[in-house]
Amino acid sequence: MSQSSDQGAAAVAAVENVAARIESERERLTDLDSAIGDADHGGNMARGWQAAAEAVADLDDPAVETVVKTAGKTLLSEVGGASGPLYGGSLVFASAELQEGLTAESAVAFAETYVEKVQDRGDASVGDKTMVDALVPAVHTFKKSVETDDLPPLEALAKAVAAAERGVEFTVPIRAAKGRASYLGWRSVGHQDPGATSTLYIMEELLATAADHLDREVPSADASSPTIPDAEAAEE
DSSP states (O other), X not given: OOHHHHHHHHHHHHHHHHHXXXXXXXXXXXXXXXXXXXXXXXXXXXXHHXXXXXXXXXXXXXXXXXXXXXXXXXXXXXXXXXXXXXXXXXXXXXXXXXXXXXXXXHHHHHHHHHHHHHHHHHTOOTTSSSTHHHHHHHHHHHHHHHHTSOOOHHHHHHHHHHHHHHHHHHHTTSOOOSTGGGGGGGGGTTOOOHHHHHHHHHHHHHHHHHHHHTTOOOOOOOSOOXXXXXXXXXXX
16 A cells, blocks of 8 residues: 555545544533524534545545545535534645655644634634634644654644644633624533533544554653753752
């Protein structure tokens, strides 16, 4: 199997695993969205990712770019509301960064392009209580882990997932400034954002799929950087 075919098969597996995870978390996402939204995030995401999994499974020996673009186009057409363009349209746009295959460098470029497009489409920033609160710290952590800390991509992705988890927790005590949740004003405080949560689920499945593809255990990691000096050690 060529490297391109191998990467394409891993990408197909990732989409299928995300679809299964979102389906398993459908009720949880619905409950979160019921508190501050339309109560449709779980159903919409489950339907869209299942359709995406079916679409990529039908591809004949695809490259990773084709898999990502196909999944994005399917989400764009199948997921209702704002989530379709945010998740799907941004994937389609960012997939161009993977034209030469998946490397540490192209993964960073893909992640940066994806989060920039999400922010452009949603007009959202960190602190608005949206999926951006999980995405931005994850992408920043991944980029720094690869480019500054010189970590292997799997370890960098594990740190990115840890950063996304912190981002999800961050959404709970803040007031929503975008989307339907913003209509609730201060009543949105105390609720976890469903978009940030589904983003974390997606990233967790990408990490698990990558580890399986590399025949490795999923690394345990936090979001801190190994280049941050140890204050206690510095005092000794």
